[in-house]
Amino acid sequence: MEEQVRVGAVVAGFDGSDESVRAVRWAAAEAELRNRPLLIVEALRPQVWAPIGYGVYPAAVADIRDERFIGQARQRLDAMAVECRRTIPALEVMTQLQQDEPVTALTTIVEDVEAELVAIGSSGHSALPRILLGSTAAELARAVRRPLIVVRGAPDADAPVVVGVDESQASQRALKFAFEYAELHRCPVFAVHAWSDQPLDVFEPVERWEHDEAGEQAAAAEFSAKYLDPWRERHPQVAARLTTVVDRSARALLELAESAQLLVVGSHGHGVVRRVLLGSVSHAALYHASCPVAVLRGPDEPAAPQQS
Structure with a gap:
């Protein structure tokens, strides 16, 4: 069940990757400083079908209608929220699981809640390791009208x-x-x-x-x-x-x-x-x-x- 999100939340994109975990942790700390709630969003891509031989079969993308797959996504999303609440007890943490393309889902949610800002990892599960910026992050940079932070590295808190x-x-x-x-x-x-x-x-x-x-x-x-x-x-x-x-x-x-x-x-x-x-x-x-x-x-x- 999705929580009602307050206007001005800090939004974090999440897909279970290490980069997205870093982005959520960064967003949680920022939400605490700004006295804003944190909304963690995961979007499951629609199924892609590809012709193979004489038939049409699912490509290497999990079927979002598979309840097990949705359940796994919900479990990792809930686990991420639990970690944020444990780390920052006073922080209001909410989650949303969307069945849509990540860029479409995040852009819509960010505008709907009039997000304070949105944080994402520099790459996710679909990005090649050698690429510093994944396709989702690149598209969001062109689509989101709210402040977008692409999180990477472990900078010094005293740095400028x-x-x-x-x-x-x-x-x-x-x-x-x-x-x-x-x-x-x-x-x-x-x-x-x-x-x-x-x-x-x-x-x-x-x-x-x-x-x-x-x-x-x-x-x-x-x-x-x-x-x-x-x-x-x-x-x-x-x-x-x-x-x-x-x-x-x-x-x-x-x-x-x-x-x-x-x-x-x-x-x-x-x-x-x-x-x-x-x-x-x-x-x-x-x-x-x-x-x-x-x-x-x-x-x-x-x-x-x-x-x-």
């Missing part, structure tokens, strides 16, 4: 939050989330602004001689006063600094994120990345960052069409 900033509205959403997170976790914010965001290889370094260092320092001070100082004033207890680099945005962010507890990016930046549904910097962060990554999409941005 790294956030990419530019002049876009997406950057403002990222800064808001980063400062609020840092205040809750009592950690600093490292804001990163890259002077070069050219539509070339996002990992290719930029030559220093192409830029005026004295001019960059003056521009950095002006940029900080305009875009970072307002957030410092709203969160005076959060230590924050701006780092400007002459490099591609993705490359600079990934290097600093190696020692971060969270990397925060907006789904779009300025320049040519507006033409894609998930910007090149966000894409690089999701696929290559070694720490958890938060992606902030705007409520007015259209969801990417899901692949059939």
